[in-house]
Amino acid sequence: RKEVEQDPGPFNVPEGATVAFNCTYSNSASQSFFWYRQDCRKEPKLLMSVYSSGNEDGRFTAQLNRASQYISLLIRDSKLSDSATYLCVVGDSSASKIIFGSGTRLSIRP
Amino acid sequence: NAGVTQTPKFQVLKTGQSMTLQCAQDMNHNSMYWYRQDPGMGLRLIYYSASEGTTDKGEVPNGYNVSRLNKREFSLRLESAAPSQTSVYFCASFQELKETQYFGPGTRLLVL
Numbered sequence: 001r002k003e004v005e006q007d008p009g010p011f012n013v014p015e016g017a018t019v020a021f022n023c024t025y026s027n028s029a030s031q032s033f034f035w036y037r038q039d040c041r042k043e044p045k046l047l048m049s050v051y052s053s054g055n056e057d058g059r060f061t062a063q064l065n066r067a068s069q070y071i072s073l074l075i076r077d078s079k080l081s082d083s084a085t086y087l088c089v090v091g092d093s094s095a096s097k098i099i100f101g102s103g104t105r106l107s108i109r110p
Numbered sequence: 111n112a113g114v115t116q117t118p119k120f121q122v123l124k125t126g127q128s129m130t131l132q133c134a135q136d137m138n139h140n141s142m143y144w145y146r147q148d149p150g151m152g153l154r155l156i157y158y159s160a161s162e163g164t165t166d167k168g169e170v171p172n173g174y175n176v177s178r179l180n181k182r183e184f185s186l187r188l189e190s191a192a193p194s195q196t197s198v199y200f201c202a203s204f205q206e207l208k209e210t211q212y213f214g215p216g217t218r219l220l221v222l
Contacts, residue, residue, distance in 0.1 A: 032209050043200055043213035087152065098211065102152035
């Protein structure tokens with residue numbers, strides 16, 4: 001079993017739709033959680049950190065469920081520019097071990 | 111600030127050749143990482159360095175060596191390249207305050 005698992009997609013949704021991704025992790029001692037975005041042939045970039053209480057950044061909402069060991073990302077009112085691969089990332093407290101999921105590919109159509 | 115820089119951007123090697131991938135960061139970060147990314151596999155950690163002078167193995171260290179000679183630079187060496195090492199290699203550094211990794215633009219390596 002992979003340490004961090006994501007549905008690879010692709011998710012193909014119309015502009016304006018709401019889309020949600022889930023990610024599960026196996027290490028219950030994990031301390032830090034993130035969503036990164038990666039555009040085609042580019043490096044990953046931080047989209048947002050995920051906090052226990054849940055957090056929102058504009059159209060993006062991230063949730064953490066420690067009991068079930070999953071993280072979610074919700075994108076509302078999706079834009080064409082949201083098309084990318086979204087990587088779920090889990091780390092330990094020292095940042096010495098940061099594990100990336102394989103990514104979920106999202107394609108927004110006009 | 112240039113952030114994280116990597117050289118070269120592209121490289122073609124023959125099996126058995128050696129090369130060193132260079133990475134530098136100008137953000138004064140302590141931790142640095144080398145990943146490889148393959149289709150359907152996501153990013154896999156090769157080696158990381160928590161501070162200058164220290165290195166530790168990640169998930170897929172075999173066939174690679176690293177060197178962290180100073181705080182800025184973290185290099186990855188392939189002593190005898192194999193076709194299985196064809197991949198995109200990313201270097202990253204970590205900002206502890208924001209708990210954020212910053213990535214370089216990547217090196218695309220093809221081993222024939």
